[in-house]
Amino acid sequence: MDYIRKDCRHFRILIMERANAGKTTILQKVCNVNPDTKPIVHDKEGEKVAIWLLLVHCIKRGDHNIEHQITYEGSAFIFHDSCGVEAGSKEELERVQDFISERSSHAQLKEQLHAIWYCISLDNDRPVTSADEDFFKDYAGKAPVIVIFTKFEALTVKRWIPGDQNPTQTAQNYVEQYYMPLIGGTSRAHVYLSRMNEPEKQCPELTDKTARAIDDTVLLRVFVMAQRNNIQLLVKQSIWWAAFINVRDLGLTFPSKGQYT
DSSP: OHHHHHHHEEEEEEEEEOTSSSSSHHHHHHTOOOOTTOOEEETTTSOOOOOHHHHHTSGGGGGOOOOOEOTTTOEEEEEEEEOOOOOHHHHHHHHHHHHHHHHHTSSGGSSOOOOOEEEEEEESSSSSSSHHHHHHOOOOOOOEEEEEOHHHHHHHHHOOTOOOOOOHHEEEEIIIIOOOOOOOOTTSSEEOOOOOTTTTOOOHHHHHHHHHHOOHHHHHHHHHHHGGGGHHHHHHHHHHHHHHHHHHHHHOOOGGGGGGG
16 A cells, blocks of 8 residues: 555545534544644645644634644644534635535545544534535535534433433434434434543544545545554554455445444
C-alpha cells in the first residue's frame, strides 16, 4: 500500500455541528491526544494559522474559514470545521455546499473530501432543525455522511420510564422513529456516542461506521492507514480490517464485526 501512502497521506473529513455538540472531544479521541493538546491549523495553501483565528468553538463566525485544515501532532487526519449550519441561515448552508462541491471536483484523491461527520446533539428539545433537514435534502456530494448523535445519555435519561429494562434500545428506537426520517431514513450511517467527556471513553464505533460507509477500496485503505496513531485500536481490529477489505474486494457481504472482536 506504499503507492497509496505516497499519493494520499491524509484522510480528509468535514465535521459539522451546532454549538456544544462535542466536536472537539471527538476529534481528540479519534486522534488519540490529550484534552489539553492544541490543534495544528493550516490554511488552504498550507500556511500555518494562529490558533486564535480558529477559536475551536467558533465564538466569532466572521473569523472562521471552512478551508482551514485542522489536525493534531502525529495524526493522519485532516479536519475541516463547518462551524455549524444554524436554522434559517441560507448563507451558511450555501457556504458548506460550495465547499463540498469544490472539494468533490478535485482530480487528486488527497485534495478531495473523504467523509462528513455530522454531529447532532441529543441534549436539547429539538435536535434536528430545519437547517439539518435542508442539508440532507440537498446533499449531492460523493463523500459519505455519517451522522453522529452525541450526548446520547441525555436522551436515554429523558425517554426512560419505570420498569424499562433496556433504556438504551428505547432511546435508539425513538431516534430512528422520529429523527432519522428527517435526515434520510434509518439506512443512513449513524452512530450514538455517550459520555465522551469521560477520559476512558473512546469511539471505535465511529471509525467502524465510517469504514462501512466508504464504498471505494482505495479510500478505505487510506482511512485504515490514518488509524496508525491509535495503536490500541489497530492491534484490536487489524485482523478485521484486513478481512473487511479483502471480502469487499471480492464483492461479498461481510458479517457483523462483533463476531471478530
